[in-house]
Amino acid sequence: MLKLTDISWESFAALGLESKKPYLEHPDDPGMPYHTLFAQQFDRSALERLCALANRIRFINKSKEGALYLKNLLTHKRAMLYFSQPSSRTFLSHLAACQILGITTGSVRDAATSSEFKGESREDSIRTFSSYFDMIIMRSPEQGLAEKMAWELSNSERPIPILNAGSGKDQHPTQALLDIYTLIRSFETKGGIDGRTVTFCGDLMRGRTVRSLSYLLTNFNDIKQIFVAPKELQVPSDVIDILREKGVRYEISDDLRAATRISDAVYMTRIQDEWDNSKGESAKIDTHRFKFGAEELELLGKDAIIMHPLPRRDEIATCCDHDPRAMYWRQMRNGMWIRAALIATVFGFEKTIMECGY
Ligand code: ASP
Secondary structure, eight states: OOOGGGSOHHHHHTSOHHHHGGGGEETTEEEEESSBOOGGGOOHHHHHHHHHHHHHHHHHTTSHHHHHHHHHHTTTOEEEEEEOSOOSHHHHHHHHHHHHTTOEEEEEOOGGGSGGGGTOOHHHHHHHHHHHOSEEEEEESSTTHHHHHHHHHHTSSOOOOEEEEEETTTBOHHHHHHHHHHHHHHHTTTTOSTTOEEEEESOTTTOHHHHHHHHHHTTSTTOEEEEEOOGGGOOOHHHHHHHHHTTOOEEEESOHHHHHHHOSEEEEOOOOGGGOSSTTTGGGSOOTTSOBOHHHHHHSOTTOEEEOOSOOSSSBOGGGTTSTTBOHHHHHHHHHHHHHHHHHHHTTOHHHHHHSOO
């Protein structure tokens, strides 16, 4: 088994994501991650196991006895939520997932309130947190920081797991897990997700959820991916390279209506203008044809769904919100269950939960 203690940071950082995967595996459960850093760590069997566990946790939690059973499982564990980038739903979703499992949490949400303000490096801050906690759930604007921290901690005397809750413009693996869970649940009784067409629309250039989900979809059979965006915000070439390499069908388009007619899922995203190089850069892009409203709803198939990682601006009109095909609120709740499933798995409790009497 490959270990992060056997490789220098420089050599590890230089590897491709698929080659990094074995270094991040769980020592007691090699199909699952120990450090969760990017979507490339999950194959179909890992995804199906996590979805089954999320369903199980959701079911057990329905009764008071079941909820108390879950709440007693991980009372001996503590998790640190280190969010140095704005977040409300992802922060609360991880917090709620920890609460379901009885994990005690601590949080730092603003580097200005930590010793980083006194000039401490992020590496030192995270080493400090690892002294008090058993897992670090982190979000950072810095691409690659979660990876660096995973390597650092694995090479320290407290090698606790890192869970990436969003890194730069790069990856958002737990969002992709909840998106897959939502797709699996939506098509569960309608023939499953193989063979489906998924359209991504909006800021595909800088939306990290798109990169992570596009990869996870390659684990399923014959899924076509359509990327609809203004040309300035089209999907980056690294995403397309992976699809080509894996022989996945895809299409680049600027016609949301045409894509909506043939899609089983339309995944809308907001313009990520916090990454603009100059003030007002995104506002100059004409985005009016990349919004989902009443007319697009008319074109959408009766079993198709609309998704969004949220927060939304005006890319989905509120008139769509009460349509049964609007999945974005359910996506959020699904996030809490699948994150609880992932955290329980990292702590080695999958089998206990799957086999308990509830
Ligand atoms: N909440 C998602 C993210 O953290 C999507 C977004 O911010 O637009 O990437």
